[in-house]
Amino acid sequence: MAKNQSIVRLSGSIDGVTYSEGVNGKLSRSRSSLNKAKMDANPKYRKLRMMQSELGSYSRFGALLRSGAKGELKQIKPFRGVQRINKLFNEIKNLNTIHRMGKRTVVTGLDNVRARNLLKNFDFYGKTTVSELLDREFVVDLATGEARIDDFNPTRDLFAPATATHFLLKAIFIGLDLDENSVSTKRSPEVYLPITDLTADLVLQSDGLPTTTVNLFYLVQLLFIDETNGFREIDSMDLAALTILDLGV
Numbered sequence: 001m002a003k004n005q006s007i008v009r010l011s012g013s014i015d016g017v018t019y020s021e022g023v024n025g026k027l028s029r030s031r032s033s034l035n036k037a038k039m040d041a042n043p044k045y046r047k048l049r050m051m052q053s054e055l056g057s058y059s060r061f062g063a064l065l066r067s068g069a070k071g072e073l074k075q076i077k078p079f080r081g082v083q084r085i086n087k088l089f090n091e092i093k094n095l096n097t098i099h100r101m102g103k104r105t106v107v108t109g110l111d112n113v114r115a116r117n118l119l120k121n122f123d124f125y126g127k128t129t130v131s132e133l134l135d136r137e138f139v140v141d142l143a144t145g146e147a148r149i150d151d152f153n154p155t156r157d158l159f160a161p162a163t164a165t166h167f168l169l170k171a172i173f174i175g176l177d178l179d180e181n182s183v184s185t186k187r188s189p190e191v192y193l194p195i196t197d198l199t200a201d202l203v204l205q206s207d208g209l210p211t212t213t214v215n216l217f218y219l220v221q222l223l224f225i226d227e228t229n230g231f232r233e234i235d236s237m238d239l240a241a242l243t244i245l246d247l248g249v
């Protein structure tokens with residue numbers, strides 16, 4: 001793919017060349033002559049067809065998972081969110097040691113403990129994680145939808161920016177049914193507290209459990225807030241986190 005260094009800004013396709021602009025600058029790409037009919041008819045593209053089948057499978061899994069937290073993903077723009085989660089699910093799919101190429105899936109890959117550990121602490125926003133912002137660990141109970149930290153003190157246990165006056169925490173409990181192509185999400189009420197030297201139990205309790213009992217993902221969102229005259233503004237976007245703390249498959 002070539003880079004366009006000129007001052008002319010083009011967008012769209014002209015004469016088989018597609019122009020776009022991304023994080024790497026202005027790009028142009030010519031349209032490939034390879035199409036589905038050619039690929040299906042030619043035996044030498046068999047491996048490519050198998051790879052595309054797996055790509056479609058793990059991309060769909062990632063899209064379903066993101067849709068379960070779409071409200072939170074609208075609040076903060078993720079850093080290369082689709083690319084990062086697809087890359088991760090590709091790695092997890094490769095840990096499937098049962099099926100042949102073209103039939104490997106994320107679900108079977110998640111039977112591997114190493115795969116589940118890859119997903120834990122994945123952050124959808126991509127700049128930090130809940131675990132990096134807290135000096136304590138949440139204890140998550142997937143059977144009840146509760147996450148808690150006993151004797152939590154914001155001043156002592158939270159790595160907060162100096163400009164933040166409050167912090168907001170929320171749990172997002174997601175279940176995925178791939179056969180039905182459906183998502184079930186349960187959220188906890190927001191916990192909104194001042195950053196003060198007060199100690200109390202910190203509890204996030206989801207409003208019920210997802211309707212599916214497999215492919216469960218427990219996320220926690222942490223935002224820092226600058227509250228002035230009763231008005232809230234998200235403080236330090238780079239310190240916003242939406243992190244997978246636990247999962248059940």
